[in-house]
Amino acid sequence: xxxxxxxxxxxxARPLTKKDFSSDQEVRWCPGCGDYAILAxxxxxxxxxxxxxxxxxxxxxxxxxxxxxxxxxxxxxxxIHGRAxxxxxxxxxxxxxxxxxxxxxxxxxxxxxxxxxIHAMRRNANMTILLFNNQIYGLTKGQYSPTSELGKIxxxxxxxxxxxxxxxxxxxxxxxxxxxARSIDNERQHLTDMLTRAANHEGTAFIEIYQNCxxxxxxxxxxxxxxxxxxxxxxxxxxxxxGAEDEFGVALKRTGELEIVDATxxxxxxxxxxxxxxxxxxxxFMLSRLSHTPQGPTPIGLFRQVERPVYGTRLNAQLDDAVAxxxxxxxxxxxxxxxxWMVN
Amino acid sequence: MTTKxxxxxxxxxxxxxxxxxxxxxxxxxxxxxxxxxxxxxxxxLPDFPAEIRAPAGSLPGVSGFQLHFADHDILTPGDAPDVLxxxxxxxxxxxxxxxEPGATIIVNSDAxxxxxxxxxxxxxNPLDDASLSSFNVVSVPLSTLTVGALEDTGxxxxxxxxxxxxxxxxxxxxxxxxxxxxxxEWMRAKFAAQPELAEANITALQAGFAFGETTELFAxxxxxxxAELPPGRYRQITxxxxxxxxxxxxxxxxxxxxxxxxxxxxxxxxxxHELARLKHFGVRTFQAEDEIAGVGAALGAAFAGSLAATxxxxxxxxxxxxxxxxxxxxxxPLLILNIQRGGPSTGLPTKxxxxxxxxxxxxxxxxxxxxxxxxxxxxxxxxxxxxxxxIAITYRTPVFVxxxxxxxxxxxxxxxxxxxxxxxxxxxxxxATDPNDGDRFLPFRRDAATLAxxxxxxxxxxxxxxxxxxxxxxxxxxxxxxxxxxHRMTELRAAKVARxxxxxxxxxxxxxxGARLLVLGWGSTYGPIRAAVRRARLDGMPVxxxxxxxxxxxxxxLAEVLNGYDRVLVPEMNAGQLQKLLRAEFLVDVHxxxxxxxxxxxxxxxxxxxxxxLKGLS
Ligand SMILES: Cc1ncc(C[n+]2csc(CCOP(=O)(O)OP(=O)(O)O)c2C)c(N)n1
Ligand code: SF4
Numbered sequence: 015x016x017x018x019x020x021x022x023x024x025x026x027a028r029p030l031t032k033k034d035f036s037s038d039q040e041v042r043w044c045p046g047c048g049d050y051a052i053l054a055x056x057x058x059x060x061x062x063x064x065x066x067x068x069x070x071x072x073x074x075x076x077x078x079x080x081x082x083x084x085x086x087x088x089x090x091x092x093x094i095h096g097r098a099x100x101x102x103x104x105x106x107x108x109x110x111x112x113x114x115x116x117x118x119x120x121x122x123x124x125x126x127x128x129x130x131x132i133h134a135m136r137r138n139a140n141m142t143i144l145l146f147n148n149q150i151y152g153l154t155k156g157q158y159s160p161t162s163e164l165g166k167i168x169x170x171x172x173x174x175x176x177x178x179x180x181x182x183x184x185x186x187x188x189x190x191x192x193x194x195a196r197s198i199d200n201e202r203q204h205l206t207d208m209l210t211r212a213a214n215h216e217g218t219a220f221i222e223i224y225q226n227c228x229x230x231x232x233x234x235x236x237x238x239x240x241x242x243x244x245x246x247x248x249x250x251x252x253x254x255x256x257g258a259e260d261e262f263g264v265a266l267k268r269t270g271e272l273e274i275v276d277a278t279x280x281x282x283x284x285x286x287x288x289x290x291x292x293x294x295x296x297x298x299f300m301l302s303r304l305s306h307t308p309q310g311p312t313p314i315g316l317f318r319q320v321e322r323p324v325y326g327t328r329l330n331a332q333l334d335d336a337v338a339x340x341x342x343x344x345x346x347x348x349x350x351x352x353x354x355w356m357v358n
Numbered sequence: 359m360t361t362k363x364x365x366x367x368x369x370x371x372x373x374x375x376x377x378x379x380x381x382x383x384x385x386x387x388x389x390x391x392x393x394x395x396x397x398x399x400x401x402x403l404p405d406f407p408a409e410i411r412a413p414a415g416s417l418p419g420v421s422g423f424q425l426h427f428a429d430h431d432i433l434t435p436g437d438a439p440d441v442l443x444x445x446x447x448x449x450x451x452x453x454x455x456x457x458e459p460g461a462t463i464i465v466n467s468d469a470x471x472x473x474x475x476x477x478x479x480x481x482x483n484p485l486d487d488a489s490l491s492s493f494n495v496v497s498v499p500l501s502t503l504t505v506g507a508l509e510d511t512g513x514x515x516x517x518x519x520x521x522x523x524x525x526x527x528x529x530x531x532x533x534x535x536x537x538x539x540x541x542x543e544w545m546r547a548k549f550a551a552q553p554e555l556a557e558a559n560i561t562a563l564q565a566g567f568a569f570g571e572t573t574e575l576f577a578x579x580x581x582x583x584x585a586e587l588p589p590g591r592y593r594q595i596t597x598x599x600x601x602x603x604x605x606x607x608x609x610x611x612x613x614x615x616x617x618x619x620x621x622x623x624x625x626x627x628x629x630x631h632e633l634a635r636l637k638h639f640g641v642r643t644f645q646a647e648d649e650i651a652g653v654g655a656a657l658g659a660a661f662a663g664s665l666a667a668t669x670x671x672x673x674x675x676x677x678x679x680x681x682x683x684x685x686x687x688x689x690x691p692l693l694i695l696n697i698q699r700g701g702p703s704t705g706l707p708t709k710x711x712x713x714x715x716x717x718x719x720x721x722x723x724x725x726x727x728x729x730x731x732x733x734x735x736x737x738x739x740x741x742x743x744x745x746x747x748x749i750a751i752t753y754r755t756p757v758f759v760x761x762x763x764x765x766x767x768x769x770x771x772x773x774x775x776x777x778x779x780x781x782x783x784x785x786x787x788x789x790a791t792d793p794n795d796g797d798r799f800l801p802f803r804r805d806a807a808t809l810a811x812x813x814x815x816x817x818x819x820x821x822x823x824x825x826x827x828x829x830x831x832x833x834x835x836x837x838x839x840x841x842x843x844x845h846r847m848t849e850l851r852a853a854k855v856a857r858x859x860x861x862x863x864x865x866x867x868x869x870x871x872g873a874r875l876l877v878l879g880w881g882s883t884y885g886p887i888r889a890a891v892r893r894a895r896l897d898g899m900p901v902x903x904x905x906x907x908x909x910x911x912x913x914x915x916l917a918e919v920l921n922g923y924d925r926v927l928v929p930e931m932n933a934g935q936l937q938k939l940l941r942a943e944f945l946v947d948v949h950x951x952x953x954x955x956x957x958x959x960x961x962x963x964x965x966x967x968x969x970x971x972l973k974g975l976s
Contacts, residue, residue: 037824039836068819073658076827084824084837089816091661092826093654094684100651104658104666105816108617108642112662112816130654133647329642336637343639345610346777349603354593354774355395 030061037087043078048199048225052146053085055202059209060088065113073102075127077119077153079146079225096127099134099143106140107326113213116143121151124160124180135191138217139325144209145182145220146199148227149234149307156230163307168230182222183302183317187295193219194298194317198239199226204247204314211316217324224308238312246304248315253285254301256311264304272300274311290316362571363578369428370534370582371436374526375453376445376466377414378407378421381523386423387769388527388544392536394594394771397584398427401885403435403958404767408624408707415469415477420452429583433885433892435768437960441533443526445469445500447478459492464529466522468501496575500525507565511558521562528566535581538567588773595772597736597765598625601669601695602632604743606639609665611744612751612783616641617659617666619652621674624707625763626697629669649677653694657681660690661825663789663815665747667693672701672714679722682756686726686851688825689802689811691750691757693743694718694728698762700956709956710763712881713932718758719910719939725848727855729753730909732760734884737772739765742907744781749858752786754810760909762931764958765882790814790821795833799823802835809854855911862908864915867922870895873902875971876923878948880906880936883929883959890964897965899972909936912943920946927951927971929964 035057043049060070070088074080076095083090089112093101098116106114116134123131123145134141150168151157157170161182165174186194193215197208205223212219224235238244243258254264255277263277263285277285292298298317305312337343372389374382383404394400403424412419426436438458444450446469457463470485484490485497504525508518531538542560549556570576595603609616618641620630634643642664646652653668660666668678675682675696685692698714700706718730729749733742739761746757790812793799801823802811814821823835831838832846867876868891879887884905891903904919906912920926920940928937929951937950951967953959 039824066819068817068822071662071816083826086824088822090822090824090826091658091688092824092828093657094680094827097650097654097681100646100654101658101661103644103646103651104617104619104655104660104664105662106658107644107655108615108659108664109662109816129647130651133651329644333637333640333642340638343606343636345607345639348606348636348639349593349777350591350774351593351595353391353395354591355397356589356591357397357587358589 030067032058032061034067035060035087037085039084041085042081044229046228047078048148048227049079049082049146051199051202052144052205052223052225053082055205056144056209057086059206059213062210063113063213069112070115071105071112072115072117073098073105074117075119075122077122077151078227079117079119079152080122082117096122096125097130098122099127099130099141102141103134103137103139107329110140110326110330114141116141118143118145119152120145120147120149120161120182121159124182124185128160132185132189135186135189135218135220137325138192138322140217140327142212142215142219143221145222146225147182147222148225148231150227150231152227152230179307181302181306184299186220186222187299187302187318190295191220191318192217192322193319195220196222196224196314196317198224198235198314200239201314208316211319215319217322235308237310238308238314244311246311246313248288248290248301248313248317250288250290250316253282253287255285262311264301272304274304290319292318293320362576364535364581365578367580367582368430369426369432370441370580371424371426371439372441372443372530373422373424373439373453373456374443375420375422375449376523377448378409378411378419379414380421380445381520382421382423382445385523385527386425388541389530389536390425390769391594392531392540393425393427394592395540396536397587398582399430399432399585399587400425400427400594400769400771401432401435402426402769403764405957406708413477415446415448415474417448417452417478420449422449422453427582429585431585431587433889434958434961437962441530443530445522445526447474447480447484450484451478451480454490457493460494462494462496463490464496464498464526466500466526467497468499498529498575503565503569504562507561508558511561512554513558518558521559524559524562525566525569528563529570531563532567532570533576533579535579538563587771590773592771592773594769595737595740596628596767596769597733597739597761598628598697598767599632600737600739600772601733601743601759601761602629602636604740605633605665605667605693605747606636606641607740607777607780608744608747608783609639609641611780612665612747612787614663614665614751614787617644617656617664618642618669619644619646619655619659619666620669621646621649621652623649623671623674625699625766626669626671626674626695628766629695629697649674650681653678653681653692657685657690657692660685660692661688661815663813665751666691667695669695669697671697671699672717673704675714675717675721682728683722683724683726684827685756686722686728687827689754689851690813691754693746693750693757693759695743695759695761697766698760700954706956708763710882710958711931711954711956712760712762712883713935713954714760715880715909715932715935716938718760725852727852728756728758728910729855729858730758730760731907732881732909733765734881734905734907736765736768736770745907748781748783748786751783752810752861753808753854753858754813755855760881762882788813789818791818793820800833800835801825802830803833804850809850809857859911859914862911862913865904865906865913865919867902867904867919869902870900872900874900874924874975875968876902876904876919876926877968878904878906878926878928880909880930883931886959886961886964887929889961890968893961894965894968899968901968901972906936909939917944920944920948925949925971925975927967929959929967931959
């Protein structure tokens, strides 16, 4: 088996299918790993984006999740631990014609690569970041990660972890990312919807995907993953309700905090209507705090989507502007400089 | 013009020294520009403190600018200044030890107050005691004279006083027969928005000139005739500007868009600044969140088809190390410009050193060879950048360019090249457009001549492929843990870099009859070494001299050259890094001369080192 592309010239006009996006490489995740479902979902979403295969680039760091680009029949760059957002920034700002995805794990994105992640988001460089959160270090065999719950017992923390976990959505909102969403590996429809919306967003789109690592952290998300009533599904413009019968809701208290209320006992207008397009990320941030770790009712869906100028677009506009103002650069003039003299 | 006599001098070295806020860099730069335009050869050595504003009048706050100008071609900013202009006691204290007896010291006597003397740790006023008796000290109340000259302006006393550097420049202009007009014009253009300020500075400048002519303090002025330089158009250039222009030229000559990812660090930031102003050349600059992101973005840009570079200094290279290793592994062109400074750690940020050679050579995990080019002079930084780009593009490899603080900020007259004479790099680019194995594309199938792999950029239909830092199977580029494959790929990567030697010129030796000693240098020691050898030969010492531009791989005739001499001396501003490489590679007992003072070598110390080696030979 080789990992090389063949050219289907005659087929060029044929619409692409999911199969066109799977490379010939043998997928090497553990059987039962949540990464399989995400891969299948991403491959399924690709044809609908209408982007030629050669214009898609998947960039990753290091980790189990980061093997992802090898399995996509697109351009791919499996890089180094934590640095994928930086590499993707270089691709995206120099080649606005490309669609760049970053695939990263919770350790990759939030530990070693935390700095690059927040700066990519604040800059709003054009890229879609998929963070596979399994709350553990998979590839290095099971140490706690920056999203592991406090007190986590692992090989490196035999008496329980001591550091408080990050909530990835809170981090992204804190960095004022222009698109922030959360989904779950095996929620096929929901994940497809989030991936599609993220891929169509201009700027940095961030999706946290709860991903089960059945080897080192099995069932970490079961409280919400296999438990639809515990999923607070955010939908723009709709009052926030959840539960088996939508019997719960989210309301804004007088004190300025959010609370979970019994929706059967309060008036409809008490419930908070989700507005994903609020300029201020404050309310979205509060929503992200409804559950710090996914043990109780947990919001999933689109927390925030706003428009803000895209870094690469603005950089390229500055180049055009410079040419408009100064004319295209002339090398001979530059080298001679304004102060020169002749020696005969 | 003047009624006083004019004496001819063939070479003069002046040092302006004062508080960081006294405008010494500007003063020095203006004097340099005018001297260059007059046709002198010039070389400069700015020397500023790491602190932006150390307390006024304090010893750490002293900023200096030395320039050497002559009627012949010169190679160094001068060993010992003939004239020191000291704007305050701290400037005198920190610089006086560099002077030879008989040198002239011009001091701003107004600044020698009890407070300033205390800040400079003087127990008594050196202008009143005998401590400066071996020098020709000229006390001039620069502040008072400047304020007096600006009496009629509407400026406050502080602002008037601030123009004293222009008064000093005017005085030195008279002393060395430099016209003031070019600076007058420059002032008017520079301060077009503040004409009052421009005129005040001009008045101070002209007052300083007139003072020289009329005062009894000076019996005569000096003249330094133009040097005989090869004909052509000249400008002044610093190493940092030259390296930035080299990148732009390489982009233009290769037809690639230029991308620079960087993070501010002394003394490299000016390269970022320079390129940031050149957006009309299609240059994209990216100030990243740190050095790792700077080089990461550059590698991404290279993958996507840009001529990509990152610029930094030693501590930044330390952070970029892992990404440079990745670039070796994925075999993409990438330029890493290291403007070296004193180390280890933060070291001496504003001082020069060439102690990152072994870092460039070996500072990565695994077998990760990276070609290395070093610039010899400020103007040579331009050509070093182009040569590095040629190698990077042709061989699809990261390449180090080593400059240093001295080259970065030092200036020299530079013959402006004809753009058409610059190397044409376009044929080396050759993006892959088609499958290379039947209807398959093998991203690691190598070119037979260069061993380079194809550069297939995203957006090319049919060539979709994956790269990464895991070991790749020869040819297909698929992940491979096969033992023999890993060994083979390691050898191929090494062979590719070694093969670059076929495309570089042999090292040229400047030999003289009877020479048994070869002095071999690299990087910015070029000037001091050549100057030392020139003088050593005049003193009857037969020595050969050569300089290395390519440090990895070495030119293919280097073994033969080294073996052609009884002794080889390698002077380096480090503890013997090239010396170690040469000994290891060629089994030659190379001797070294090492000093890490943060300043370039003086020719005098190198002459001593040469004499010492010659004595050992006889
Ligand atoms: C510089 C560096 N440090 C450490 C490692 C080892 N390492 C590889 S993956 C990883 C953590 C992976 O965890 P995560 O990002 O959560 O991904 P997962 O494997 O769980 O998908 C670590 C510590 C490395 N490859 N490089
Ligand atoms: S270790 Fe966990 S995350 Fe990694 S492949 Fe196995 S199941 Fe998946």
